[in-house]
Amino acid sequence: MNPTCENIIKINEKLKLLNKLEDIYLTIYNRIKEEYNISELEILLKTIDKTESLFKSKEIIYDDFLNSFKYIENENTQIYFLVYSKTEKDNNSIIKELPKLKLALEFYSSSLYNKYLEKSIHELSIIDPVTGAFNRSYLDVYVDNILSISNREQKKVGFLKIGVDQFKAVIDEFDYTIGDMILVELTNTLKESVRISDIVIKMSEDEFLLILLNVINETNATIVADKLINNFSQRKVIIDNNTSQTLKKTICVGMSIFPDDATNIDDAIKKADIALYEARNIGRSKSYKYSEENVNTIDFF
Incomplete structure (x- = not known):
């Protein structure tokens, strides 16, 4: 040759x-x-x-x-x-x-x-094709590594479960196209409101998981949650270009902290989910931090 x-x-x-x-x-x-x-x-x-x-x-x-x-x-x-x-x-x-x-x-x-x-x-x-956020497949493959690093370096990780208030009402009154626009706007808000190292994951139709790396304590996570709620409440989605009609929505946020509240990722997400449920029970634009002391008082039905 x-x-x-x-x-x-x-x-x-x-x-x-x-x-x-x-x-x-x-x-x-x-x-x-x-x-x-x-x-x-x-x-x-x-x-x-x-x-x-x-x-x-x-x-x-x-x-x-x-x-x-x-x-x-x-x-x-x-x-x-x-x-x-x-x-x-x-x-x-x-x-x-x-x-x-x-x-x-x-x-x-x-x-x-x-x-x-x-x-x-x-x-x-x-990658979720609608929003550009990571999807659950990313969670399954990569996030265990984050918890391993957290354990090794003894740093806390915040799990924030985020849900759009009354999202089904948007679909019922408008359609899924408008619903998708709301989700894209929320994704952009989440990404713009946190550090580039933090992770945004779309978990279900109208719910996201935000993983905050190296949080100092639950107060730090609560500050981020309130920032997200405030930032998204100011965002507008144009639903009719001819009339300039806009739509504003709100979110609730549930929080858990690893390893304070959970010993593994599934448990951390579950407890953030419980906290989100409680936040939604309180009202719109609310955040709630998971607490073992209060979990028995939460009414799921």
Whole structure:
């Protein structure tokens, strides 16, 4: 076998073994930088309706010499490698080695795209398609790790169960489209109101779970709950563009703290659920912290 082809295949096999897309991008960049003396690399993925920048080695100076390579992955998707060189001499060197570079990128693009698809399918399996929040599958796979870290570092985790007040009335009066708009608005409110490290999960039709990492105490969780209630009460959903009719809704929040109230994730969620039930019994826009002392006084029926 031609030594060049053999080397390309060897690198490509290495790419297939990498788990992270970022590692694949960097391996491709470092390899062609070393072998073909390029300065920078940008990788784009283009579909019918969008162009996504997958990788950019650094802030590219666009008056550098550019060579563009397109590889068709399927009838709707192409991957572009934009290869930059700083001097005409370097660019001429790339042109001289063009057949080898094209062959290498053809192999690499296939491995890159397969990993991209794998990641996309995985994300689809853990993301709620309506709201963009995580779904219960994410909870099943990842959250046990959070509790393990919490135990090891002796840090508390807050579990906030959030429900839309009178959500069924929205569906009855309007429709599921308006209901979905309410849920999207709530998801955005939750994400904007907490840290990027906190986790928003859609649990059921109108209920969400917010996992607060490293909470100091229950007072800290209560402050967050009241902030969520206040922020969402101010959000408006436009339900008729012609009349500018808007709809405002409210939420209730139930809270439990790990490990104060529970020893495992199922128990923590169950107790946050009990607290949410009690908050809703009190009225709209209410929060309630789970308490073992009060649990026997809660009337579920």
